[in-house]
Amino acid sequence: MSADATGIEVPAQFPDAAGHFGTFGGRFVPEALVAALDELASAHRAAMADETFRTEFADLLRDYAGTPSLLYEARRFSARAGARVLLKREDLNHTGAHKVRNVLGQALLTRRMGKRRVIAETGAGQHGVATATAAALFDLECVVYMGQVDTERQALNVARMRMLGATVVPVTTGSRTLKDAMNEAMRDWVANVDETHYLIGTAAGPHPFPALVRDFVRGIGAEARAQCLELTGALPDAVTACVGGGSNALGIFHAFTDDPQVRLYGFEAGGDGVDTGRHAASITGGSTGVLHGTRTFVLQDADGQTQESHSISAGLDYPGVGPEHAWLHDTGRATYLPVTDDEAMAAFELLCRTEGIIPAIESAHALAGTLAIAPKLAAELGRQPTIVVNLSGRGDKDVHTAGEYFGILDKE
Amino acid sequence: MSERTSRIGVAFDKARADGRALLVGCMPAGFPTVEGSIAAMKAMVAAGVDVIEVEIPYSDPVMDGPVIQRASDIALAGGVRTRDTLRIVEAVAATGAPVVTMTYWNPIERYGVDTFARDLAAAGGTGLITPDLIPEEAGEWLAASDAHGLDRTFLVAPSSTDERLAMTAAHCRGFVYATAIMGVTGARSQTSQAAPVLVSRVREVTDLPVGVGLGVGTGAQAATVAGYADAVIVGSALIRCLLDAPDEATALTALRTLSTELSEGVHHPTR
Ligand SMILES: Cc1ncc(COP(=O)(O)O)c(C=O)c1O
Numbered sequence: 001m002s003a004d005a006t007g008i009e010v011p012a013q014f015p016d017a018a019g020h021f022g023t024f025g026g027r028f029v030p031e032a033l034v035a036a037l038d039e040l041a042s043a044h045r046a047a048m049a050d051e052t053f054r055t056e057f058a059d060l061l062r063d064y065a066g067t068p069s070l071l072y073e074a075r076r077f078s079a080r081a082g083a084r085v086l087l088k089r090e091d092l093n094h095t096g097a098h099k100v101r102n103v104l105g106q107a108l109l110t111r112r113m114g115k116r117r118v119i120a121e122t123g124a125g126q127h128g129v130a131t132a133t134a135a136a137l138f139d140l141e142c143v144v145y146m147g148q149v150d151t152e153r154q155a156l157n158v159a160r161m162r163m164l165g166a167t168v169v170p171v172t173t174g175s176r177t178l179k180d181a182m183n184e185a186m187r188d189w190v191a192n193v194d195e196t197h198y199l200i201g202t203a204a205g206p207h208p209f210p211a212l213v214r215d216f217v218r219g220i221g222a223e224a225r226a227q228c229l230e231l232t233g234a235l236p237d238a239v240t241a242c243v244g245g246g247s248n249a250l251g252i253f254h255a256f257t258d259d260p261q262v263r264l265y266g267f268e269a270g271g272d273g274v275d276t277g278r279h280a281a282s283i284t285g286g287s288t289g290v291l292h293g294t295r296t297f298v299l300q301d302a303d304g305q306t307q308e309s310h311s312i313s314a315g316l317d318y319p320g321v322g323p324e325h326a327w328l329h330d331t332g333r334a335t336y337l338p339v340t341d342d343e344a345m346a347a348f349e350l351l352c353r354t355e356g357i358i359p360a361i362e363s364a365h366a367l368a369g370t371l372a373i374a375p376k377l378a379a380e381l382g383r384q385p386t387i388v389v390n391l392s393g394r395g396d397k398d399v400h401t402a403g404e405y406f407g408i409l410d411k412e
Numbered sequence: 413m414s415e416r417t418s419r420i421g422v423a424f425d426k427a428r429a430d431g432r433a434l435l436v437g438c439m440p441a442g443f444p445t446v447e448g449s450i451a452a453m454k455a456m457v458a459a460g461v462d463v464i465e466v467e468i469p470y471s472d473p474v475m476d477g478p479v480i481q482r483a484s485d486i487a488l489a490g491g492v493r494t495r496d497t498l499r500i501v502e503a504v505a506a507t508g509a510p511v512v513t514m515t516y517w518n519p520i521e522r523y524g525v526d527t528f529a530r531d532l533a534a535a536g537g538t539g540l541i542t543p544d545l546i547p548e549e550a551g552e553w554l555a556a557s558d559a560h561g562l563d564r565t566f567l568v569a570p571s572s573t574d575e576r577l578a579m580t581a582a583h584c585r586g587f588v589y590a591t592a593i594m595g596v597t598g599a600r601s602q603t604s605q606a607a608p609v610l611v612s613r614v615r616e617v618t619d620l621p622v623g624v625g626l627g628v629g630t631g632a633q634a635a636t637v638a639g640y641a642d643a644v645i646v647g648s649a650l651i652r653c654l655l656d657a658p659d660e661a662t663a664l665t666a667l668r669t670l671s672t673e674l675s676e677g678v679h680h681p682t683r
Contacts, residue, residue: 032569304522
């Protein structure tokens with residue numbers, strides 16, 4: 001597979017025209033939104049084929065977001081892992097995570113469609129901050145929906161969004177967390193769809209969002225593949241990432257899907273453990289259903305009511321997952337495994353102490369999963385494996401959570 | 413697919429002959445309790461509501477505004493199950509009023525589409541209104557509703573293209589649901605400008621009756637909508653009667669009063 005700087009030159013052959021990945025995906029939305037989704041799908045198709053759009057996106061990624069991000073060989077962490085671990089440093093991007101790629105792509109698309117207003121949902125506030133950033137850069141009105149529980153525990157990110165000029169709306173319905181913020185964003189969108197783009201934060205939701213978000217983050221894998229070949233002279237044995245809605249994982253997986261020798265691993269938030277019922281592992285601990293406009297794996301009860309998810313990581317704390325992951329799981333192309341809060345925090349600490357890098361707690365799930373699979377992979381291959389890990393974000397936003405977890409905050 | 417053999421089709425024919433519209437009143441199943449919702453629905457029928465729309469409460473109702481969200485939350489917190497909805501449908505259908513069910517899609521997939529259709533038909537329900545299911549994704553439901561003789565009401569919106577209006581109406585049976593505004597459920601002070609335009613666009617592509625919902629809350633608004641639509645669908649305003657009342661007796665009195673007012677409206681269309 002070839003790729004230009006954006007990684008989007010080769011169109012993916014899936015989903016189908018109606019947005020299905022096998023039996024997953026599609027559109028489960030009010031009819032009122034169908035016209036807007038059709039408009040978005042055709043804008044997406046046209047943009048992907050447009051040299052000017054691709055150049056503009058590539059320039060923004062390079063000059064504003066700071067990509068390509070480094071592929072860094074983490075030698076001291078590797079020694080502990082028993083694998084050659086290469087970190088894809090998305091934490092070094094502007095705003096501190098892979099998410100900037102998606103928001104820049106969608107902001108460009110918003111301008112292309114002639115819309116002046118963007119809305120977004122956010123859990124911890126990372127996607128909200130990234131959206132507010134792009135809105136400032138593109139001079140768009142920006143409204144971010146955030147569950148009231150989250151506005152209280154992530155006050156700093158609320159302040160960040162406001163500094164950037166966004167309006168933050170605390171959502172007081174349902175469980176008052178990310179899924180309810182998403183419901184409220186959809187309600188806003190139905191009412192204001194003419195002038196508003198819903199800048200969704202992950203590769204989930206109704207068609208064309210899963211494909212569109214994936215296309216804007218595919219550069220991660222395109223870069224990593226070329227960097228790995230240059231650094232090691234070979235493809236990696238495995239590529240790993242954490243999976244919330246699934247954007248950073250799809251972003252790094254995509255360039256490798258046609259390389260059968262490269263194993264793909266997605267690590268879900270196992271919370272207190274999948275068997276405790278307190279987790280956010282939709283694929284390993286959920287079942288097939290419809291949520292937020294798409295058919296996928298969902299945490300739900302016997303009547304199809306969505307269940308609350310639990311994770312120490314706000315960015316993974318979502319009871320669904322993007323439909324392309326459901327499909328990659330179904331086809332067996334990728335393997336999904338849960339990682340508990342404790343396992344993630346142990347890996348978090350290990351990266352801090354061995355490499356001087358404080359990762360996002362989301363990304364720490366990918367590190368923990370890598371530590372778990374490395375010995376098995378080594379045994380299977382009969383040699384030290386090479387593993388590319390998507391370090392999707394930096395941990396500054398998590399200092400308070402991690403400080404409390406490790407009991408290292410001074411009492412007032 | 414426009415032959416009207418359903419009970420709801422018969423009701424539409426009769427209303428049309430009387431020169432009036434049908435009044436459809438919506439209530440979430442299990443709100444405030446299972447028994448309480450049955451009592452409320454029966455009171456509505458007694459006070460002149462022609463058709464009862466039983467909404468299956470769902471955790472993530474993206475088409476609904478604050479009133480229905482709150483009522484659904486109360487019903488779910490009370491532990492209402494999908495099978496309770498079927499019991500409610502059966503109890504209300506016993507009054508002789510047609511009972512249609514409105515539901516987000518996931519609870520039906522979870523129950524089993526064909527199984528639900530069978531059980532709904534057995535309970536005496538006329539069919540489903542599906543706010544987040546478009547015909548393109550409805551293959552299993554099309555088959556199940558045919559197999560069990562149920563009506564299918566998909567939604568059309570002011571933003572629907574002519575092509576989609578025709579396609580959607582062609583997949584409906586019983587009636588078509590026209591959403592009066594671009595937005596979620598909830599009573600509004602003004603009636604929609606877009607609704608009459610949408611209804612006449614729908615009439616160009618189908619002979620099926622057209623119901624109009626979203627935003628109607630008073631007798632005067634009901635009369636206005638009855639002037640161009642075959643059914644006036646009211647939810648939030650009726651539900652608020654129960655949310656706002658201090659006790660069940662007060663609630664039912666308020667519900668009867670509003671139902672009577674709305675019924676007056678649909679019997680005297682403003683043309
Ligand atoms: C750093 C980081 N990684 C990962 C995620 C999870 O999202 P996704 O699965 O879409 O990559 C988030 C979400 O907030 C995040 O902030």
